[in-house]
Amino acid sequence: MTATTPWSLHPDRALPADPVLRPLAREVYAATRGLPIVSMHGHVDAALLADDAPFGDPAGLFVTPDHYLVRMLVAQSTSPHGSPGVRGVHDLGVAPAPGAPAGTAPAEQDPRAVWRRFCAGWHLYRGTPTRYWLEHALVEVFETPVRPSAETADALFDHLADRLARPEYRPRALFERFRIELLATTDPAQSSLADHARLAADGWGRRVVPTFRPDPLLHVDRADWTAQVAELGAAAGTDVVDYRSYLDALRARRAAFVAAGARATDHGHLTADTTPLDDADAARVLDAALRGDVTPDQARAFAAHMLFQMAAMSAEDGLVMQLHPGVLRDHCAGVAHAYGPDRGYDVPERTEYVRALRPVLEAFGHHPRFRLIAFTVDETTFSRELAPLAGVYPALRLGAPWWFLDTPDGMRRFREAATDTAGFYNTSGFVDDTRAFCSIPARHDLARRVDAGHLARLVAEHRLDLDEAVETAVDLAYHLPRASYPSPAGRVR
Template identity: 70%
Template sequence: MSEAWVLHPDRALPAGELRPLAKEIYAATAGLPLVSMHGHVDVGVFAQDRPFPDPAQLLVVPDHYLVRMVISQGQVSLPQMGVAPVDASAEVEVEQDPRAIWRRFCEHWHLFRGTPTRYWLEHELVEVFGVTRRPSAENADDLFDELSEILRRPEFRPRALFERFGLEIIATTDPATADLAQHASLAAEGWGDRVVPTFRPDPLLHVDRADWRGQLGALSEVSGVDAGDYEGYLAALRQRRRAFVEAGARATDHGHLLTDTTQLPAREAARIFRAALTGEATAAEAQAFSGHMLFEMARMSTEDGLVMQLHPGSLRDHDAGLARAFGHDKGYDIPIGTEYTRSLRPLLEAFGHHPNFRFIVFTLDETTFSRELAPLAGVYPAMKLGAPWWFLDSPDGMRRYREAVTETAGFYNTSGFVDDTRAYPSIPARFDLNRRVDAGYLARLVAEHRLEMDEAIETAVDLAYHIPKAAYPPVRVPAVAG
């Protein structure tokens, strides 16, 4: 390829007669600030504001989409992509050379054709870093050197990119046991309203996890509340939620496999808790307890105002052997079919009309968009339908989402886009893609005379900016009693 690599300005916009309409709609949103209310960029990236180490550690290793695709061909292993085993003494040769990791990525560039990963990577390389050559085995080393030099520049440090990306706010995802010290440090430097935590208590709600009792000890230590019995456990969770609110949190996040929200009698919940402490809780009891705790998390949200996000339906660590060897989230997470209508009924009957409850539900099972989730979001005031995420945040996945949910839930019972990524430089690419897809969908409504152009532009702006801000409002810090 002799010509400089450039991206087409109309990429991901519809073809034919819809394109001029879509371009006009997209132009109204392209420059809007990014409201990134659900992602997984580590807070330390912003608190420390250090230069990124190298292209491989920035663009390759933390991107699970990318790593999965490379190893899917069976020619490259996780250790060859720089993923180390949990047991440091294991006799596994782990690639330590970031240049070699980068080279393997470039050699497999063709695997990403037609994938959203390709779209994001193109945007990152061309629009963010100014690369003018498409990755290949032949130019991998040259690109590594070029990007390494770029990453040493001050304008490519995390906070500088924050400004350049047009980020208005970003929410990190933090364990319930986090001490939030780095968020406090950011707040002291004037970043407290721009980088906010999200309360993620999953390891504490699943009593059959191998590390659950260790998590309880950490909860007791950080909260100052003895979580050794059920009542203390609930009190400690409430204390941590309050600490998150005081640190600027706007939401909780729950990544359960299933969506059951059946409330247990308090005595039964306490009994299962005690059984779990001695390792005697059955799998069925553990599942019942986790569903009960989703109900309790909703109750606590009515008390403290944190938006409750539910991200179910991912069977974690499909390859148990790899998970044991390399840790959680390294054994391939795979979507499953998920039921919502009956499972969410206890929670929505109790809190679906509560004035202080906001509930955003996501799915990896797109068959439920029109059958279950849009009808639920289209009637319960507390519930909003989350954006397509993970395996569905693709051009066609986003389009199918709008086609499936709009006729029942409309636009204003959805939450706005979330990037759901650890790959920091990909954030503007993901938002840009979503805005282009929404512009294309709205353009079709205009072409079919189902919307006027002024309505389509207003809706696009709302979807890109106003709706996510309204879906994740600031939480009032409660007054201290006495």
């Protein structure tokens, strides 16, 4: 394909290459490709849909907010084969954070320049899931005629800018076009949920729901913890002065989220430790944090304790508890200080689950009101730890491959590693975990294709009948996500 050849995508992309498996995979995939999308974990801002304003420009939509794109271009910034003009995240439109050190490079202000740098580095994404998602969005959503390159950058920018100015490319119109049935956002615990209230007033309250994310409030050694707790108290209508008022404020905010339609909480701790403290010990740590003299060991113990408390509260109010441990955030402190978090410098590390989750599972693993969905970026734990746990505790579901693992090969390895012990029905179904709104259908499409390939192999090996494979694929794509994230009002009491 040359730079000027009309761009199209192969209908069998990501399906098995084996000539025996491919026809079977096509048949399985055909049963899921048109299903509605149930997107129960992601980071699309509710304001995007509440405002329903036109997207700005191609660089602001595709490049600057996407840490997958940014990290690859920055990683190749000194390579002779990299993307010309990229020296750091600022060259891709990322603005300095509030309080950034003096001399921090300002963000590139010309979106066309950012777009040119991205297009010149298009070859860097070969073989990555980012390439698949971008191709799907550019071709299937925006009818882009040619693939990105240094030569086509300006023409593509103009093409996309024209599309983005049209009403049928505004967020709500695309939401309908993507066949999204239900979308969960991720929101700070102290959020006013004003954007969700606006959506509810417009009749979208059952289609876009919030998710309770209390992480900054549970890590008492954060530099901004005191300010975060003050915001929590203000949102809950109470003063947080001790451990009891702290728990009461968290419960009040959870209740507000449930009233706004929330179905889940979300926790991104570094470890999966859920070891509880005695109430007196927890109170002493909280008091120390309020005074500003908490130790790192106390903070780690309190974070684990609060995961246990979040599980206890989920057993009370029915919110599904999601746990996403194992990522060392902001590996480069200098970049985080200068440009803020989520700039591509988050790195997975080894994570232990068997002992870490034992306190919560012993306490609530058979509780009819409790559900825990455990995710990992340490795929060595799928078969050794997580699948055996999910295969016996009724409250535990194994989350879909996430972040560094939501790749074609990563998702195949997940099915092969987890299904032997957990089966299909102790998993959550696919979640896209994305901030990139236009990539949602691409990510779900890729998961459906990979599952079709895995199920096709089971049919070819006479381990499943074709009708069972089709039924399972439909369940994985649609029914399991809905069942894994029920409304709290519908949970068994």
